[in-house]
Each structure stands twice: as structure tokens, then as C-alpha cells.
Amino acid sequence: MSIRKIALVGNPNVGKSTVFNALTGMKQHTGNWSGKTVGIAKGVLKRKNSKIELIDLPGTYSLITDSAEEEVTRNYLCFEDFDAAVVVCDGCCLERNLILALQVAQLVPRVLICVNMMDDVRKKGIDISFSELSEITGLPAVGISASTGEGLSELEKAMEKLVFDEKEPEFLSIRYPKSIEKAVEHLLTVFKERYKIKGVYPVLGFLEDEQGIISEFINRFGEMGEELKTALEREKSALSGTDIREKIAASTVFRAEEICLSSVKFNKSRVSGRDDKIDSVLTGKIVGIPVMFILFGFIFWLTVSGANYPSELLSKAFFEVGLRLESLLRMLEIGDRMRSFMVDGVWKVLGWVVSVMLPPMAIFFPLFTILEDVGYLPRVAFNLDRGFKSSGACGKQALTMCMGIGCTAVGVTGARIIDSPRERMIAVLTSSFMPCNGRLPAIVAIITMFFADSAVLGAAMMTVVLAFCVLMTLFVSKILSKTVLKGETTGFTIELPPYRIPKIGKIIVRSVFDRTLRILGRAVLVAVPAGALIWLCSNFIIGGRTVLEIIAAVLEPVGKMLGMDGEILCGFILSLPANEIALPIMTMAYTGGELMEMGSLAETAEIFYSNGFTKITALCTGMFFLFHWPCATSIITIYKETKSFKWTALSVFVPLITGCGLCFLINVLGKMFL
Amino acid sequence: MEKALLSELKKGEHAVIEKMDTNGELRQRLMDMGFVEGTKIECVRISPAGDPKAYRIRGTVIAIRKEDAEKITVVKSL
Structure with a gap:
């Protein structure tokens, strides 16, 4: 074959x-x-x-x-x-x-x-x-x-x-100004003989002095030979004074226009003007921004209110299965320690992660994917570009931030759509400022546990949180563009695509199976060893105290200063592999690994309160969830993208300093006024 | 035949590109999107903050910032 x-x-x-x-x-x-x-x-x-x-x-x-x-x-x-x-x-x-x-x-x-x-x-x-x-x-x-x-x-x-096709294929030729055609013809003979490059395009690139293509050429073929060098010099000097790039681009553009004139006809249709009407709402002068808030608020409302019930169900199911698992292990005469290790350690954290993470993700992702498919995201960039511009950043950062709501690492890779290296770096360094799906459910949980007693209030708070994240991104971007990433903003072009009616069925299948389950799979993979490690930490006793207690005690002063405590900081540190497991670790740290109904928010809140949680502690914890450091996967991705230890380190310190600063401030102010 | 800067076009106004004084990366990007001298262009949307504006050109809608649109001279059509 x-x-x-x-x-x-x-x-x-x-x-x-x-x-x-x-x-x-x-x-x-x-x-x-x-x-x-x-x-x-x-x-x-x-x-x-x-x-x-x-x-x-x-x-x-x-x-x-x-x-x-x-x-x-x-x-x-x-x-x-x-x-x-x-x-x-x-x-x-x-x-x-x-x-x-x-x-x-x-x-x-x-x-x-x-x-x-x-x-x-x-x-x-x-x-x-x-x-x-x-x-x-x-x-x-x-x-x-x-x-x-x-x-x-x-x-x-x-x-x-x-x-x-057996026929020897031919290259397309476009008519360029005579002088350029001549130069191309001369150069092409050299390229054909020496480098087996037959197409016209690389030749045009050399004539236009396009550095990207020339350096890639040198990468692959070594330095240009004498013959090519002289030929190139000769042709370039023959063309001196002509704007080669412009001429070549114009020839191509007008050729495309010509082709379309004879092959495409536009008739009046019933949908023309439809996009204009939609746009006058979604990007409207007065309503554009409020509509954006309402839209995101609505999505969060659906997520918060819809996730509660399935979360409880899942958590109950996991609890039930956990009990069965325990009696099964008892029947198999597995020792107490081992049994506790498997049920209280591994199973419990797993259950937590699944029941707290899965429902919000399964609701949020399809909704977000609809926005994506309809074509709304570029409009967000269009609406917000002004803010990014005054922060010295690029409007397309709004898109990478949206990607970051899915996963910080995706936002980091996505920053490639930003052309200017300086603006791209700003987007990378602030990438973890948007709550990724590992942290989003945790923040929803904290809001539900400590602040909002209704879904509407919860959704409103979530929207405010998101707006706050956007503002912090802009603020820190501005600081970065005034300090380590100084420079002028460069041009910004973004295409506003026509609106498309999304295929709902496909979206659900795609976002649940491709995204939700994949991300959940990763979380589970991390949750199992993490559960094991946490159990060991909370059951290994050195000098009368568990390892977890020792770590928490060491972290206690720092934690207190930031309005939290040692156990919570411990949870953040141990969840470096995946933010999803931060909350269950904190709960375990408080309970010393005792079994309770997993993922039940009311009970978790109880545990937190009984360990000295106040509104300030909750606020600081939530704040630190928003800004601490990117998870391990994201850090690795940032290193791959920037290929620099310095920038990678900065991408850890920028959110860390932001988070510490905010928490410290909340703590001090909170104690003063409350 | 009224000359203007692209950035000065109001929503709904049509024009033809006369001269592009942009340079570097942006110039190339705009040319690839069909911004060459002699091309028809229409201002179709203005973002809530007044900048950027979006223009219809060669069947697509492209948003660019004010300071970039200021570098493009157009001739307004009626």
C-alpha cells in the first residue's frame, strides 16, 4: 500500500x-x-x-x-x-x-x-x-x-x-511586476540546482529579506553558498528602490480579487444584517460590557446551582462504596493500617476530587464551548482591548485568559497567538491569574461554604471574582510592562468571525468526553498518589507528632501572617501537582485523616469553622487560591514555551507575590475593622 | 473625493485605501489580510471604549487599534 x-x-x-x-x-x-x-x-x-x-x-x-x-x-x-x-x-x-x-x-x-x-x-x-x-x-x-x-x-x-496523479504537477504562477519576475527566475535556477527547492515562494522570501525564512534556511542547509550570496546581492541591487514586499503582496491580493470576481456571486439573503444586529448588542457602546458580565454571570449561576445536587449525590455514592470497600478489605483480613491507608487515604481523596470537580466542570465546559463555537470570544477581546492597551498588553490576551479558565497550561501555549514577544511574555507571566478548572470548583466551594447562601448570590460573587481576576491581570500586566517587560505596544489585529449556530449535541459530547473527562483523568491520576502521600504524612509519627502536623507547625507563622494557617499553606504546597487536590488535603490536615462523608460542603465548612476559620481566613484562602503559583504542569509548559529559567521563575513569583500581598493586606485590614 | 484617515471613518462609512504608512510586522499582517492600496473598506463596529474599531474588508471583519488605523489614508466614497 x-x-x-x-x-x-x-x-x-x-x-x-x-x-x-x-x-x-x-x-x-x-x-x-x-x-x-x-x-x-x-x-x-x-x-x-x-x-x-x-x-x-x-x-x-x-x-x-x-x-x-x-x-x-x-x-x-x-x-x-x-x-x-x-x-x-x-x-x-x-x-x-x-x-x-x-x-x-x-x-x-x-x-x-x-x-x-x-x-x-x-x-x-x-x-x-x-x-x-x-x-x-x-x-x-x-x-x-x-x-x-x-x-x-x-x-x-x-x-x-x-x-x-501521474502527471508531472506544475507550480502556479502569478504575474508580478516584470523586474521581480526576472529576479525570481534568476534566483530560482540557483535554488533548484543547489538546494532542490523548486517553488517560487522561498525565493520571494529571500528577495523580501524575510529573516524568519532565511534563518530557517541556514538552519537546514548551512550558511548560504557564495553562488547564492552573489546572485541574491545582484538581484536585490537591481531591484533597489522597489518596495518588494508591497509589490508581491499586492499582486497576490489583486489576483485573489480577480479570481473571486469571476467565480463568486453575492445575492441578497435573509441572514445578511443578522450579525450586525447581534454585534450591536454584544459589542454595543453602552450594553456591550454589561451584557458580557450578565452572560458570564449566567454561566456561573448555572454552574453553581446545577453542580450542588450531583455533587452531593456523587459524594454519597463514594461514601457508600467506601464503606463497602472497607468491609471487603476487612473480610480479606487486611490489617487496620493498610485498610485505613486505602480507604481513608487513597479512596477518600479520590472521592473528593471526583465529586467536587466533576459536576461543575461538566456544566461549565459545555456552556463555555458554546460561547467559543458561536464566535463570542473574539468579541470579548474586541471589547476589552482598550484596557489591555493601556496596560501595555495585547487584546488577544483576553483570548489566552479565556483559555486559562479551562487550563492554565493551555492558556500558556495559546499565548502564541500574540505576535509581539514582549506582549506574549506578559500573557505567559500572568497566565495563572485566571482561575483554571482546578481552582474554579474550589473557589465555588469556598463561596458556597462561607459567603453565599443562594445560588444567585454565589454566581454574582463568582462573576465579581472573575472580574477581579481580569483587573488584577491588567494591573500586573501594566506593572510588568513598566518594569521587566518595558516597551511600546505593537499593532493589534483581530478578526471578528461571522456568528455561527453551534451544534449543541456535538458540543456536549466533545466538552464532556474530550475535555472534562481528560482533565478529570489527570486529576484522578494525581489524587491517588497524593491521597497516599497525605495519609502517610498524617499517620507517620515522629516525636509524638505526625509529619503533617510538623509541616503545618513550621508553616503556621507564615500562614498566620497571610490570614491563613499552617494546614492551609500545607494544602497549597502539597497540591503543586494539581490544584484540584488542595481542598481535600486541607480537610485531611484538619481532621488528621479521619473518615467523613466526602465532598459534603456543609460538613467541610463545619470542620473548617471548628479549626478557627473566620470570614477573613476564608477570604484569604480564596484569594490565595486565585493567586499562588501555577501547578506543576503549567510550570513545565511555561518552561517549554519560554525556554528560560528566569522567566519560568518569574511566572511563579509574580502570582505568589500578588497573592501574598493581597492576603497580608486583607488580614491586616480585616483585623483592624472587624 | 474626500481624503481621511482610516481611524476617522464613522460607523457605516465606506472608503478606498489610498496609502499605507504602517511598517514592520503590522504592515505585513495587514497586507496578508488584504489591506493594500485600492481596496474598499467600511467601518462596521466601534468597541465600547471607542477603540479599536472593526472594518469590513474583502468579506471579513478585522478590528484594529486607532493608532494603527491613523497610519492608513483613505478616500471616502459616497
């Missing part, structure tokens, strides 16, 4: 990952905003007589780029070995999408234009003539709708034909 490789390329947010998932049956994360796919994903499309390996590349507007996210795609297309490329386009804005398609076709000889979102295209009254499109570009073109499955089999056939 023969194997061929096809690269999947496209502008951001054209449904590329949806196409990839539909073809390979895999589950890359998708959503209606630019920049979800940041790494390369590979999958296999099996056909009767062949196998096609699909490579999903991060979305990019152009091959000419210096941004980290788009470089991945550019370097792959310019220098890797593959057989063909499929350029996925959003049919609703084909013209803009064709700009990239034209660039790719000058680089890769076998290119297929795959026009996605055909269902939306029809709704908007847009007519695309595929025969015309194919004719005028000389490239095969297929229309599909990846989310409904329309046209996928045609696409598969076309892809097979594309890679197994």
Missing part, C-alpha cells in the same frame, strides 16, 4: 481542524476563533488502496511571517517533505482565503482548494462556481461543509486523485 503525505493549511478559524477530525476521526479541539491549533497534529486517512497521512498545520494568514505560531506552518511548507497541500478556505470570505491559497500554490506543486462552510455560504446567498474557480486558478476545488459531513467523500476522492 502506498502512503502519501498531505499538509492541511488554511487561514485561522476556517474549520481546518474540523476537516481534519472529520477525515481522520480524531478529536482536535475546535471553536469559532483564530488560533486554537498551535502545534502540528498528524492523522491517517485510510482509503481502499492507499493511505494518506494528514498533517494539520496551525492556521496562518500568510507564509510571510515572523510570528511563532505561523512560523511552524511556513517552515513545514517550505522545507519539509510531503506530497501535496489542501488549502481549507472559508467560503464566506473566499477572497481573503485565496490569498494564502495562491501563496501555497507557488510553493507546493499539488494543491487542492477545499472550500468549507458551504452550509453558511448558501444561507448567506453566496454563489460559488467551482468549475470557474478551478478553471481560472488551474487548481482542483471542492466545496464541503465539514461540520455536517457534506462533500467529505468528494473531498477524499479529490485528495486521492491529487496525490496519485
Whole structure:
């Protein structure tokens, strides 16, 4: 069986990952905003007589780029070995999408234009003539709708034909100004002979003096040979005075316009103007921001009020099973210590994590995914950019912060969508300021236990907490941009995609199975050894005191200063692997590992109160939950992204100092006034 | 034929790009999104704080900040 490789390329947010998932049956994360796919994903499309390996590349507007996210795609297309490329386009804005398609076709000889979102295209009254499109570009073109499955089999056939076609493929050529064409032609002979690079695009990159592509070239082929150097110098001096970049870009853009003029027709449709109406509410001058608060408040309300009951049920179930487990172990004549280790240690922490974490996550994630799919998140960035700008940061940070509500580590990787390295670093250093799903349920629990006696009040408080996190992010971003990350703000462009009606069924399946269960799985993996460790700490006795007591005693003075106590700090420190286990550790530290009904908030509150908890203690604990340090996974991710100990260390200290400062302040002020 | 800066366009006003004085990364990014001289553009949304504004260009809606839009000269169309 023969194997061929096809690269999947496209502008951001054209449904590329949806196409990839539909073809390979895999589950890359998708959503209606630019920049979800940041790494390369590979999958296999099996056909009767062949196998096609699909490579999903991060979305990019152009091959000419210096941004980290788009470089991945550019370097792959310019220098890797593959057989063909499929350029996925959003049919609703084909013209803009064709700009990239034209660039790719000058680089890769076998290119297929795959026009996605055909269902939306029809709704908007847009007519695309595929025969015309194919004719005028000389490239095969297929229309599909990846989310409904329309046209996928045609696409598969076309892809097979594309890679197994015997005919020697040709590069697309675009008419550039004569002088540039001449220079390209001269240089291309050198490239072909010496480096086996056939496409025009790398040559254009060299002419444009694009540092990204040149340094990648040197990486792969070593320093430029004399022949290339002189040829390049000669052509550049022949072109001196021309704005090469501008000329090349304009040629491509106008070619795309030409193609669309003859292959795309816009008719009046019933949905035109719909997006404007929605936008006048969601990004409206007066209502935009309040609506945003109400929207998030509503989501939190559903999460808080909906999570209570299933949480109790789960916790009861775990308790029951725990009792059975204990009698089973008794029957098997397993010793007291061992039994307690398994039931009180491992099982209890596990039960805690599942019953406190699972329900809020299973409610919050699908709701959040709906916002994501509809296309609301870029609007949040649009609404809030002004605030980010005055903090010396980038509006796209709003997007990485939203990702951070899911998982801090995801927010850190997501920061690649921010082009400026300085602004990206700000986003990374403040990434843990948004409560991730490991901390969100804990904060919900603290609010429910100590502050709010109704779901509405709880949701309102949660929204205030979130707003506070956003403000702190902005505030600390501002401090960073005035100190260690000084510099001017750079340009900011963000696309506001058309609204799409989300596919609710798919969202639920996707967010529950792909996200909730995966994250829960990680939490469980950490909870089991953590439960074991905590049990050991609270049962190992040195000099009359348990290890846990000793650690707590050491931490007590620091804890007291920050309005908390030793046990709580101990919980924070031991939950470094995953924040999910912080609350159960604290409870265990207080009870010395005694069995109680797991996850029952009323009982937990009782335990906390009986250990000297006041409103101030609760407030400080909640505050420290918001700002302490990123979990181990996030720290590792930050190191991978920044490749620097210094920045990684700073990403730990920035939230830590913030948290300590706030807790200290609350403690001092609280004691003064209460 | 009234000349203006892109940033001065009010919501609903149409224009044609005449000159781009942006540079560096942003210039490239804008060109990739179809911002080249001679392109039709319309201001479609203004964010709650008045900045950034969003423009429809080549069938897509792109938001850019005031200080960047100030570097783009346009000719207003009626």
C-alpha cells in the first residue's frame, strides 16, 4: 500500500481542524476563533488502496511571517517533505482565503482548494462556481461543509486523485511586476540546482529579506553558498528602490480579487444584517460590557446551582462504596493500617476530587464551548482591548485568559497567538491569574461554604471574582510592562468571525468526553498518589507528632501572617501537582485523616469553622487560591514555551507575590475593622 | 473625493485605501489580510471604549487599534 503525505493549511478559524477530525476521526479541539491549533497534529486517512497521512498545520494568514505560531506552518511548507497541500478556505470570505491559497500554490506543486462552510455560504446567498474557480486558478476545488459531513467523500476522492496523479504537477504562477519576475527566475535556477527547492515562494522570501525564512534556511542547509550570496546581492541591487514586499503582496491580493470576481456571486439573503444586529448588542457602546458580565454571570449561576445536587449525590455514592470497600478489605483480613491507608487515604481523596470537580466542570465546559463555537470570544477581546492597551498588553490576551479558565497550561501555549514577544511574555507571566478548572470548583466551594447562601448570590460573587481576576491581570500586566517587560505596544489585529449556530449535541459530547473527562483523568491520576502521600504524612509519627502536623507547625507563622494557617499553606504546597487536590488535603490536615462523608460542603465548612476559620481566613484562602503559583504542569509548559529559567521563575513569583500581598493586606485590614 | 484617515471613518462609512504608512510586522499582517492600496473598506463596529474599531474588508471583519488605523489614508466614497 502506498502512503502519501498531505499538509492541511488554511487561514485561522476556517474549520481546518474540523476537516481534519472529520477525515481522520480524531478529536482536535475546535471553536469559532483564530488560533486554537498551535502545534502540528498528524492523522491517517485510510482509503481502499492507499493511505494518506494528514498533517494539520496551525492556521496562518500568510507564509510571510515572523510570528511563532505561523512560523511552524511556513517552515513545514517550505522545507519539509510531503506530497501535496489542501488549502481549507472559508467560503464566506473566499477572497481573503485565496490569498494564502495562491501563496501555497507557488510553493507546493499539488494543491487542492477545499472550500468549507458551504452550509453558511448558501444561507448567506453566496454563489460559488467551482468549475470557474478551478478553471481560472488551474487548481482542483471542492466545496464541503465539514461540520455536517457534506462533500467529505468528494473531498477524499479529490485528495486521492491529487496525490496519485501521474502527471508531472506544475507550480502556479502569478504575474508580478516584470523586474521581480526576472529576479525570481534568476534566483530560482540557483535554488533548484543547489538546494532542490523548486517553488517560487522561498525565493520571494529571500528577495523580501524575510529573516524568519532565511534563518530557517541556514538552519537546514548551512550558511548560504557564495553562488547564492552573489546572485541574491545582484538581484536585490537591481531591484533597489522597489518596495518588494508591497509589490508581491499586492499582486497576490489583486489576483485573489480577480479570481473571486469571476467565480463568486453575492445575492441578497435573509441572514445578511443578522450579525450586525447581534454585534450591536454584544459589542454595543453602552450594553456591550454589561451584557458580557450578565452572560458570564449566567454561566456561573448555572454552574453553581446545577453542580450542588450531583455533587452531593456523587459524594454519597463514594461514601457508600467506601464503606463497602472497607468491609471487603476487612473480610480479606487486611490489617487496620493498610485498610485505613486505602480507604481513608487513597479512596477518600479520590472521592473528593471526583465529586467536587466533576459536576461543575461538566456544566461549565459545555456552556463555555458554546460561547467559543458561536464566535463570542473574539468579541470579548474586541471589547476589552482598550484596557489591555493601556496596560501595555495585547487584546488577544483576553483570548489566552479565556483559555486559562479551562487550563492554565493551555492558556500558556495559546499565548502564541500574540505576535509581539514582549506582549506574549506578559500573557505567559500572568497566565495563572485566571482561575483554571482546578481552582474554579474550589473557589465555588469556598463561596458556597462561607459567603453565599443562594445560588444567585454565589454566581454574582463568582462573576465579581472573575472580574477581579481580569483587573488584577491588567494591573500586573501594566506593572510588568513598566518594569521587566518595558516597551511600546505593537499593532493589534483581530478578526471578528461571522456568528455561527453551534451544534449543541456535538458540543456536549466533545466538552464532556474530550475535555472534562481528560482533565478529570489527570486529576484522578494525581489524587491517588497524593491521597497516599497525605495519609502517610498524617499517620507517620515522629516525636509524638505526625509529619503533617510538623509541616503545618513550621508553616503556621507564615500562614498566620497571610490570614491563613499552617494546614492551609500545607494544602497549597502539597497540591503543586494539581490544584484540584488542595481542598481535600486541607480537610485531611484538619481532621488528621479521619473518615467523613466526602465532598459534603456543609460538613467541610463545619470542620473548617471548628479549626478557627473566620470570614477573613476564608477570604484569604480564596484569594490565595486565585493567586499562588501555577501547578506543576503549567510550570513545565511555561518552561517549554519560554525556554528560560528566569522567566519560568518569574511566572511563579509574580502570582505568589500578588497573592501574598493581597492576603497580608486583607488580614491586616480585616483585623483592624472587624 | 474626500481624503481621511482610516481611524476617522464613522460607523457605516465606506472608503478606498489610498496609502499605507504602517511598517514592520503590522504592515505585513495587514497586507496578508488584504489591506493594500485600492481596496474598499467600511467601518462596521466601534468597541465600547471607542477603540479599536472593526472594518469590513474583502468579506471579513478585522478590528484594529486607532493608532494603527491613523497610519492608513483613505478616500471616502459616497
